[in-house]
Amino acid sequence: MSAPGWPARLAHEEVAVRPPRSRDGAAWSQVRVRNAAWLERWEGRPPRSEPAPWANRNSPAVFATLLRVQRREAKAGRLLPFLLTVEDRVAGAITVGGVTRGAFDSAHVGYWVDEGVAGRGVMTTALALVLDHCFGPVGLHRVEANVRPENGASLRVLSKLGFTAEGRHRRYLFIDEQWRDHLGFALLAEDAPDGVLRRLVEGRSGA
Numbered sequence: 001m002s003a004p005g006w007p008a009r010l011a012h013e014e015v016a017v018r019p020p021r022s023r024d025g026a027a028w029s030q031v032r033v034r035n036a037a038w039l040e041r042w043e044g045r046p047p048r049s050e051p052a053p054w055a056n057r058n059s060p061a062v063f064a065t066l067l068r069v070q071r072r073e074a075k076a077g078r079l080l081p082f083l084l085t086v087e088d089r090v091a092g093a094i095t096v097g098g099v100t101r102g103a104f105d106s107a108h109v110g111y112w113v114d115e116g117v118a119g120r121g122v123m124t125t126a127l128a129l130v131l132d133h134c135f136g137p138v139g140l141h142r143v144e145a146n147v148r149p150e151n152g153a154s155l156r157v158l159s160k161l162g163f164t165a166e167g168r169h170r171r172y173l174f175i176d177e178q179w180r181d182h183l184g185f186a187l188l189a190e191d192a193p194d195g196v197l198r199r200l201v202e203g204r205s206g207a
C-alpha cells in the first residue's frame with residue numbers, strides 16, 4: 001500500500017518535481033559534484049567522523065543507496081523525496097521529511113538547486129507545488145523549514161512563500177565544521193487557503 005500523496009509528479013511551466021529513479025544517479029552525481037562549493041557550506045553532516053571527500057559522498061553509488069532508503073521511508077509515509085527538474089534536467093531536490101501524523105500532521109522541508117538555475121524563481125515555484133501537495137493530498141497541517149540566519153537566499157524564498165518565523169534553534173545542525181544556530185519557520189494549511197502557487201503566481205502577475 002502506498003502512503004497518502006505518494007508517489008507524485010507536480011509541474012508548473014519548466015519546473016517539475018517527481019520521485020527519483022535509478023537512472024537519475026549519473027545526473028544527480030554530476031550536478032552535486034559540480035556544485036560542491038555552492039552546496040557544502042549549507043549542508044549538515046554527522047559531527048563524530050571525518051567526512052569522506054564531497055565527490056565520494058555524492059557518487060552514483062551513494063545515490064543508489066540513498067534511493068533504497070528513500071523508497072522505504074516514502075512507502076512508510078515518513079518521507080516525500082522529490083527530485084527537481086528544470087526542462088526535464090535534474091537540477092535539485094526537495095525533501096519533505098519527519099512526517100508525523102496524529103494531532104501533529106506536520107513535516108519539515110529541505111531543499112537545494114543547481115547554482116546554474118538559481119535566482120530565477122525555480123525553488124520558490126517548486127516549493128509552492130510541494131506545499132500545495134502537502135496541504136492537499138498528503139493531508140498535512142504544518143510544514144516547517146529551518147534556515148541559518150546567514151542564508152539570505154533561503155530566507156528570501158521562505159518569505160516569498162509566506163512562511164512565518166517562529167523562533168531560533170540554538171546550535172541546531174552540524175554544518176561547515178560547527179554547530180549552527182537556525183531560524184525556525186512554518187507554513188500552515190490555513191495560511192494559504194487558495195493555494196501557495198496560486199498566490200505566488202497572482203503576486204508575480206500583480207493580480
Ligand SMILES: CC(C)(COP(=O)(O)OP(=O)(O)OC[C@H]1O[C@@H](n2cnc3c(N)ncnc32)[C@H](O)[C@@H]1OP(=O)(O)O)[C@@H](O)C(=O)NCCC(=O)NCCS
Binds near residue numbers: 039117122
Ligand atoms: C536557497 C536556494 C534553494 C534558493 O533557490 P533559487 O531557485 O535561487 O530561489 P529563487 O530564485 O526562487 O529565490 C531566491 C531569492 O533570494 C534572493 N537572493 C539570492 N541570494 C541572496 C542573498 N545572498 N541574500 C538575500 N537574498 C538573496 C534572490 O534575489 C531571490 O529573490 P527575488 O526573487 O526577490 O529576487 C539556493 O540558493 C540553494 O540551493 N542554495 C544552496 C543550498 C541551500 O542553501 N539550501 C537551503 C538550506 S536551508
